[in-house]
Structure formats: structure tokens, C-alpha cells
Amino acid sequence: MQGDEALERERDAIVAALTPVVEGVAATFGPLCEAVLHDYRRPEASVVAVAGSVTGREVGGAMSEIGMRVLARGDEAADELNYVTRTGDGRLVKSSTMVLRDSTGAVFGALCLNLDIGPLSQAQSLLSGLTAPGGPGGRDADSSVGVPVTTFGNDIDSVVDAIVDAHQLHGHPSWAGLDRAARLELFRSLDEHGVFAVRRSVEQIAGRLGISRASAYHYLSQARATDRAEPGPSPKGARP
Known part of the structure; x- marks a missing residue:
């Protein structure tokens, strides 16, 4: 058009x-x-x-x-x-x-x-240590503790892998350790993070989890269906 x-x-x-x-x-x-x-x-x-x-x-x-x-x-x-x-x-x-x-x-x-x-943070810490009263140690041992790690990569597969790792391992080392609710939550979270907007991502995630592509599509469909059934707005972005 x-x-x-x-x-x-x-x-x-x-x-x-x-x-x-x-x-x-x-x-x-x-x-x-x-x-x-x-x-x-x-x-x-x-x-x-x-x-x-x-x-x-x-x-x-x-x-x-x-x-x-x-x-x-x-x-x-x-x-x-x-x-x-x-x-x-x-x-x-x-x-x-x-x-x-x-x-x-x-x-x-x-x-x-x-x-x-x-x-800059190191310089700030040094200046604070030099100018602050009292003994060594300071107030903030490391203000960067707890800052999330973001994967920046030129290869989209490595980025998808990092997101899967971050979202899968919530106390469960494997797909087999997840019950149905946790599996749906995993796919829902990955979907919300835009993973499935990337080509071949379903196949890649299926391989990482050790399940078939059909199973991955099934869980993705169920996760989206659950979202639609829940009350309240649930904005969605691009889809594969």
C-alpha cells in the first residue's frame, strides 16, 4: 500500500x-x-x-x-x-x-x-572518603550492589540465551523442576520481555529447555490465553 x-x-x-x-x-x-x-x-x-x-x-x-x-x-x-x-x-x-x-x-x-x-563512582568514593569525618569504611561500601546485569551483544542468540537463563532459574535448575504454573509464568515473562518478537526464538528456547517446538508454541499460546482471561489491561507488543 x-x-x-x-x-x-x-x-x-x-x-x-x-x-x-x-x-x-x-x-x-x-x-x-x-x-x-x-x-x-x-x-x-x-x-x-x-x-x-x-x-x-x-x-x-x-x-x-x-x-x-x-x-x-x-x-x-x-x-x-x-x-x-x-x-x-x-x-x-x-x-x-x-x-x-x-x-x-x-x-x-x-x-x-x-x-x-x-x-566516576570510584572518584566520588575517593573524594567522599577524603572529606568525610570519622574513621575508614564510609557509609556505602558498594552502592552498585544489586544493580541488574544487562546482556549487550551483537548476536541476538546470545541475548535471548541470557534472558532465558535469567528467567528460568528461580530456584529450579531445569524445565523438569517447574510445575505447569511456573512453566506458564516463564513463557509469560519471556513474552513480556519481547523475546518472541525475534525470529526463530521459539525454536531456540525450545532447544534450551529441552522440549519440542510444538510444546513451546503450546505453552506460549496458553500463557497468552491466560493473560487475555485476566481482568484489567495487558498491553502487548509485537508478535512473531
Whole structure:
């Protein structure tokens, strides 16, 4: 349809206009900053521009689990600003994810800023220790304790694997250790995090859990049916 083609051209134009902004932002904030431009029309290769090196992203790389969460919320997604997470190698990162919308309000991408605040936190702790009265030890031994780990990867399969690991292991080391309610909750949680918006994700998750693809589709269908049966709004995003 002509309308769809016009919207695609509009989205392409927005992405093209923001591409030089990525370099400008990273250059302004220096080596501790990374700017990443995502086009969610291609979830497996959503990174279309990147400047700086905080999470190791590359052009053509996959979205993170944060991007999947935005994708799952669809057009209901909102900007997520100034949240703190931790990379797989332990770096503390302060991030903002700003969604991109076309003229109809549809979400199709995001501009993400990642700031490595580890050195800044260390400097702050040092200054606090030098200026605070009293003995050694300080008030906050490690303010980063409990900060969630986010998987940033250029390979979408590694990101999906990390999300499955994080959601499966709630005291149960295997699929066999989960009862039906827990299995449905696992699939519901994965669905809410946007995992099933990625191509081949059902097959990948079935392999990780040691079940058939048919069983995985069955549990996903049952989890969604349960959500629809529950009272109250339950916004859903993109579906496979």
C-alpha cells in the first residue's frame, strides 16, 4: 500500500537524520560515552549507527534485552531515562533509551546513550572518603550492589540465551523442576520481555529447555490465553 511505503520512507528519513547525531553526542561526552541508534524493524541487526565503546556494540549488531522490552510494549513504550545497569564484564553503566516514533505514533526504533560511570563512582568514593569525618569504611561500601546485569551483544542468540537463563532459574535448575504454573509464568515473562518478537526464538528456547517446538508454541499460546482471561489491561507488543 502507498501509505505503508510512505511511512517506511519517513522512518528511513528519521534514521538518516539521527545518524550524525550519534557521532556528535559521543564526541561531546567523551570516551566514557556510547551512543547507539536502533532500527527495530530489523531486531536481529537493529544497530544502524554507533559511536563510542562502552558495551562493545557494532553496526549490524542485535538489540539488547532492554530493546526487546521496548519492542514488547509496542506503541505503548515510553522513554526510559537515567537507569543504571551492569554489563557482563562488570562495568557500571548509566543509560537512557529514547524511543523513535513515526507520524502515526508507531514505535520503530530508539536512540540509546550509555555512560560508563565506574570511574566516576570510584572518584566520588575517593573524594567522599577524603572529606568525610570519622574513621575508614564510609557509609556505602558498594552502592552498585544489586544493580541488574544487562546482556549487550551483537548476536541476538546470545541475548535471548541470557534472558532465558535469567528467567528460568528461580530456584529450579531445569524445565523438569517447574510445575505447569511456573512453566506458564516463564513463557509469560519471556513474552513480556519481547523475546518472541525475534525470529526463530521459539525454536531456540525450545532447544534450551529441552522440549519440542510444538510444546513451546503450546505453552506460549496458553500463557497468552491466560493473560487475555485476566481482568484489567495487558498491553502487548509485537508478535512473531
